[in-house]
Structures are given as structure tokens and as C-alpha cells.
Amino acid sequence: MATRVRPGNKRCAVIGGSGFLGRHLVEKLLDRGYSVSVFDIRQSYELPGVVFHMGDLCDKQALLTALKDVSLVFHCASPFPGSDDRALFERVNIQGTQTVILACIEAGVQKLVLTSSASVVYEGTDIKNGREDLPYAKKPIDYYTATKIQQEKLVLEACDQQKGFLTVAIRPHGIFGPRDPQLVPILVDTARRGKMKFIIGDGSNLVDFTFVENVVHGHILAAETLKSNSPICGKPYHITNDEPVRFWDFMSEVLVGLGYAAPRYHLPYALVYGLALLLWLLTLVLRPFVSFKPTFTPMRVALAGTHHYYSCERAKEDMGYKPVVSLKEGIARTVQSYPHLRRGA
């Protein structure tokens, strides 16, 4: 039974609010006068004004408790993208998201903002200034992407203006910033192991890296624009820094900022991709006997050696989106935030 919450209610919930993006989102929502409930399988911090609900998003009863009197829900929970646990991705991203939708409807939530990913259209080959009307990837590069596609479809199809349940999906790309557990730590780990000497391909491929505060800004704009008859209902939106950069220039700037050498020697893309593919096949064959995780997976090589950048014109037109932090400033703030990852630290 839906309990309708009063209009103007600034109580929201962030599912996945203990994570990298989730926590930045929670902090900004508090600044903007929202009261926030976090729903997550773990509690990673404490903040005045935030109520934590520990639980798995596949558990509808646990969600219903956290969504009581909430009018707006952000869903930014996901298993770690680097995992190859297909069952986990399907359970959390597909069945779990279906449960989130049912719980939102039952709790009388009016708006659901999903954190999707621009990678839902990426198949490992060049995308230049891709718009939201590109078809979903027919051959997604991994289970993470395959289940992000299903998740986005579920959320957008659930948008129902008659019933007063409005949904929108934000598709960020390459999120970076303070406290990111992935991009900078993987990069530094690779450099410390002496494996960041090579540039895959000619180094001219352009990619979007998006400072976390811009992603947060896109989510809040979407939530506040999402109203009955708004053009954004049931649609996906790319949110990027709107400054595509050479993948290897970005990596070099972060590395040099932290005191490591920039990669210098070029290797042909096809050669590295072929080797990564062989290595991946080898790990599959040897899996019953030994388990090892190669740095150079075919997916990572594709991410490092192809163009993949996206237009955010639609977000500019429909919700007045404009990045709030430039790439240069974002990189400087990120580098500064990782003193423990500096060379020699």
C-alpha cells in the first residue's frame, strides 16, 4: 500500500551511499538542505544528519524500512566492476534493481534517479561524441556492462507519469576524484610494479574522465528537474566533464602529479590486445589449477586504446547541465588528496 509523501519533502535515500560516488552525493545533498538516509551493505563513515540502514538491496523488507517517508531515491549501488562474478552482477544489478523499483512504488517514492554508465553502449571499439540514441551494446565487454544495460532498461521502463512514479538514468563515464578506490589506486599500483612504461597505440585516443563533483551535480539537477511532464522522464543522460582528453595524457598527468614517470614507449594496439586475449584464455584454461589476475585484460586494453567519449548536449538542453569543476582543477584536487600514494610514501 503506497503512503504518499507530502510535496516539497526534502527527505531522500541514497542506495549505495557508502561508496565513492554515493558518499560525495550524500555530502552535497546535506549541503543543499536534504535529510538523507543511506542504504548499503556496509557503513563506511559517519556524518551528522545521515541515518544509515545496513542491508542488501535484494531484500525488499529492509528497503521498505529505509524508504519510509522518502520522496526521492538515488540508486548508485553496484558490485565492484572488476569482478567476474556473473551471478553476483545478475543478482544485484538486475534482480536487486527490480526489488528497488517495487519497494519504491510500495513506499510511495515519487522519483528514482539511477546511476547507470556510459559504457552501456560501449563494445570495445571507438565511440566519438556518442549521443544517448546509440543502441545498447549487443556484445557488452563484461558482466558488469551487460547487467548495467538490463538495470537501466528496468528503471527507465518503470517510469509511469499516471501513477506519479518518475525515473531517470544518469550515465557518467570514468569517474575520478578524492577517495576513488579504483582509477588512481589501480594506476599507482601498476606504476609501482613497473608496468606503466608503455602507451598502447599511438596515444591519440580521446576519453571522458569525469570529476566526481560533476557527476553529483548531474544527479541532483536530474532529481530537481524530474517532474510530471518534464522532458527528462524515463530517459538516460550522459554526464561527463565535457572535455574529452587523450587517455594517456590524463594518466600521465596523474602519474607525474604523484611523482611517477609518465609512460613513454609505444606498443601497437593490435599486438597488446591479442596478447591480453591469449592471457585471458590461459587464465580460463588454468583456472582449476592456479588463479591469477592479469593487469592487461582485453577489456582494460580496449579502454586504454580506443576513443570513448560522449556528448552531454541532451543534459545541457533538458536540465541546464554544465560541469562545475574543470578537468585541470579536478586532476589537481585528486592528486592532492592521495598523499599516501605518492612515490616514496
Ligand SMILES: NC(=O)C1=CN([C@@H]2O[C@H](COP(=O)(O)OP(=O)(O)OC[C@H]3O[C@@H](n4cnc5c(N)ncnc54)[C@H](O)[C@@H]3O)[C@@H](O)[C@H]2O)C=CC1
Ligand atoms: N566509478 C566509475 O568510474 C563509474 C561508476 N558508475 C556507476 O556509479 C555507481 C557508483 O559507483 P562507485 O561509487 O564507483 O562504486 P563503489 O563500489 O564505490 O560504491 C558502490 C556501493 O554499493 C554498495 N553495494 C554493493 N552491493 C550492494 C547491495 N547488494 N546492497 C546494497 N549496497 C550494495 C557497496 O557497498 C558500495 O558502497 C555504480 O552504479 C557504478 O556502476 C558508472 C560509470 C563510471
Ligand SMILES: CC(C)=CCC[C@@H](C)[C@H]1CC[C@H]2C3=C(CC[C@]12C)[C@@]1(C)CCC(=O)C[C@@H]1CC3
Ligand atoms: C575512462 C574509464 C572508463 C575509466 C575507468 C577506470 C578503469 C577502467 C581504468 C583506471 C586505471 C586504468 C588503467 C588501465 C586500463 C583502464 C583502467 C583500469 C591499464 C591497465 C591499461 C593498460 C596499461 O598500460 C596500464 C593501465 C593502468 C591503468
